Amino acid sequence: MKERKGFLYCFVRNRNGMIGFIGVMAIVLIGFVGPMIIGKPSGYTTDILLPPCMEHPLGTDNIGLDILSELIWGARTSLYVSLLAMAISGAIGIPLGLICGYTRGILADIIDAAIDIFMTLPMLPLMIIMAAVMGTSIINVALILGIFSWPQLARVTKNSTLKIREMQYIEAASCLGLSQLRILFKHVLLNASGPVFVNMTLVMASAVLTEASLSFLGLGDPDSWSWGTILKRAWQQNAVISSPNPWWWWLMPSLCVVVYVVCFNLLGTALNDCLNPKGRE
Amino acid sequence: MSRYILRRLGRGVLTIFVSVTLVFFIVRAMPSDPVALMISPQMSQEQIDTLMHTYGLDQPLMTQYFLYMKELLMGNMGMSFAKRIPVGEYIMSRLPWTLMLLAAVMLIVCIIGIPIGLYAASRKGKLSDRIISIIVTMGISIFIPFMAFLLLYIFSFRLKILPTGGAYTPPTPEGFELVKQVACHIILPAIALSITNLANAVLYTRNSMIDVLHEDYIRTAYAKGNDRKRVIRRHAMKNALIPTVTVIGMQIGIMVGGATITETVFSWPGIGRLVYDSVNALDYPTLQGAFLIMAVAVVIMSFITDLVVAWLDPRIKLGD
Numbered sequence: 001m002k003e004r005k006g007f008l009y010c011f012v013r014n015r016n017g018m019i020g021f022i023g024v025m026a027i028v029l030i031g032f033v034g035p036m037i038i039g040k041p042s043g044y045t046t047d048i049l050l051p052p053c054m055e056h057p058l059g060t061d062n063i064g065l066d067i068l069s070e071l072i073w074g075a076r077t078s079l080y081v082s083l084l085a086m087a088i089s090g091a092i093g094i095p096l097g098l099i100c101g102y103t104r105g106i107l108a109d110i111i112d113a114a115i116d117i118f119m120t121l122p123m124l125p126l127m128i129i130m131a132a133v134m135g136t137s138i139i140n141v142a143l144i145l146g147i148f149s150w151p152q153l154a155r156v157t158k159n160s161t162l163k164i165r166e167m168q169y170i171e172a173a174s175c176l177g178l179s180q181l182r183i184l185f186k187h188v189l190l191n192a193s194g195p196v197f198v199n200m201t202l203v204m205a206s207a208v209l210t211e212a213s214l215s216f217l218g219l220g221d222p223d224s225w226s227w228g229t230i231l232k233r234a235w236q237q238n239a240v241i242s243s244p245n246p247w248w249w250w251l252m253p254s255l256c257v258v259v260y261v262v263c264f265n266l267l268g269t270a271l272n273d274c275l276n277p278k279g280r281e
Numbered sequence: 282m283s284r285y286i287l288r289r290l291g292r293g294v295l296t297i298f299v300s301v302t303l304v305f306f307i308v309r310a311m312p313s314d315p316v317a318l319m320i321s322p323q324m325s326q327e328q329i330d331t332l333m334h335t336y337g338l339d340q341p342l343m344t345q346y347f348l349y350m351k352e353l354l355m356g357n358m359g360m361s362f363a364k365r366i367p368v369g370e371y372i373m374s375r376l377p378w379t380l381m382l383l384a385a386v387m388l389i390v391c392i393i394g395i396p397i398g399l400y401a402a403s404r405k406g407k408l409s410d411r412i413i414s415i416i417v418t419m420g421i422s423i424f425i426p427f428m429a430f431l432l433l434y435i436f437s438f439r440l441k442i443l444p445t446g447g448a449y450t451p452p453t454p455e456g457f458e459l460v461k462q463v464a465c466h467i468i469l470p471a472i473a474l475s476i477t478n479l480a481n482a483v484l485y486t487r488n489s490m491i492d493v494l495h496e497d498y499i500r501t502a503y504a505k506g507n508d509r510k511r512v513i514r515r516h517a518m519k520n521a522l523i524p525t526v527t528v529i530g531m532q533i534g535i536m537v538g539g540a541t542i543t544e545t546v547f548s549w550p551g552i553g554r555l556v557y558d559s560v561n562a563l564d565y566p567t568l569q570g571a572f573l574i575m576a577v578a579v580v581i582m583s584f585i586t587d588l589v590v591a592w593l594d595p596r597i598k599l600g601d
Binding site: 016117121124125126158205216217243245247250255258261262 | 292295303421424425437534535538545557560572575579
């Protein structure tokens with residue numbers, strides 16, 4: 001219990017971590033509750049390219065969509081995609097990392113080599129091709145992000161498993177005659193979960209960056225609201241360099257992406273600092 | 282040493298092989314048919330069959346794969362579907378632009394990133410170090426279109442001093458005028474692309490410099506009566522730069538593949554834009570060729586990085 005108290009104490013005192021935590025909570029709240037309050041954005045009205053005003057707090061775009069409601073619905077998509085991507089990369093990466101770190105033999109070697117090779121492949125171009133192949137639906141985008149972010153997670157899991165494998169309590173558990181599977185999940189995974197958890201928040205951050213990039217290139221889901229899609233439309237209409245400049249149209253979605261990523265990164269870094277005993281001094 | 286080189290070579294060839302194979306099968310799983318884009322309604326069935334045959338698309342998948350691999354080993358990457366020119370030639374026309382952008386980015390990273398990292402390390406915990414840390418955190422999470430839009434808005438729209446896109450203003454200028462125009466056009470994409478790399482370089486340099494300054498040999502160097510400047514220049518810097526060199530080396534390898542987003546926003550005619558255009562045009566051979574170049578670049582750069590790190594730190598033995 002002493003360590004748990006230490007962790008909480010450290011986390012609450014970490015200012016950046018708290019900023020990240022509050023930011024993440026706010027995003028989750030907006031993403032889940034927002035769409036229930038504010039209706040789906042509907043366009044094709046005469047309110048085209050209105051600057052921020054009482055009726056449209058963040059203005060409207062070229063087909064009369066309210067930017068604020070687009071952003072709120074976009075937050076839901078971003079959360080959905082990044083959670084799904086994290087779950088998929090966890091489902092692939094964690095078991096592979098555990099096997100690679102805990103067992104010795106040809107299977108571990110193969111997984112190790114696969115991690116190495118996949119870490120060096122150029123990811124974004126591959127994802128662009130995959131997105132073109134699999135068609136643009138939100139589940140496919142999440143699937144692609146998950147499939148391509150597992151090597152990082154597998155490596156982190158492997159490294160902490162390697163350390164834990166040599167611990168005495170694992171030896172003790174083996175001596176007690178527990179099954180290998182039970183040891184692996186109950187003892188090894190539980191103790192390796194710290195760094196793995198940290199890495200998962202980072203996967204969430206990078207998933208949103210990539211999702212926004214893919215939508216920006218026109219490879220996202222055209223039927224769902226995404227920050228990247230708003231930006232793509234703004235860019236196609238030359239919103240950045242046309243005069244008078246509809247700055248609210250291109251600035252707000254980009255700020256949303258940046259805030260989302262910064263909050264998750266801050267949270268991840270703070271968790272890492274608190275879970276890592278060396279950093280707690 | 283020779284065993285090390287052999288092992289690296291094996292890994293490298295395997296990486297290239299996996300990458301080429303993966304891309305070969307992924308592009309062939311695309312839902313649309315590239316021939317549908319090439320043919321016109323006026324063509325007879327016979328002409329269509331001839332076209333399919335010319336590009337080898339009438340063969341079974343595995344036969345296509347083995348034929349492709351055989352041709353590749355002889356240095357032939359096939360014909361581009363979209364441009365009807367050899368893929369090698371097509372890629373080579375784009376590669377110099379990407380390399381130029383890459384050189385500009387690396388120049389910015391080395392000239393600005395490393396000194397800032399060293400400065401932040403020397404002021405650890407003070408106000409300036411904290412400000413730098415905050416900026417670096419933002420820089421690592423930057424969304425490239427955001428940066429690009431901001432730069433375009435400020436420098437092209439408000440101040441009107443830099444062009445909005447392309448590599449030069451058509452028609453293609455000659456001689457010195459071309460150099461001048463390219464230099465103007467490269468500034469914005471290079472800045473947009475260098476932010477993430479810059480932030481990484483600052484972070485790694487700072488953290489490793491702080492670690493190195495705690496080492497015993499630094500205390501020894503001070504004890505021998507060296508002044509601060511000399512200790513940092515001669516004893517600390519060489520060791521502190523190792524992680525930075527690794528990161529920069531890896532980044533160079535990855536960036537040969539181009540920066541698709543940056544190159545698309547700024548219409549820069551590099552490899553990243555080539556990939557994007559080829560996906561839209563269902564140009565299989567060009568995509569395969571582009572990925573081959575990327576994989577080769579990553580493998581070569583990681584090998585060079587290892588050699589440089591071993592040269593910087595004689596304690597690292599490559600043979601083990």
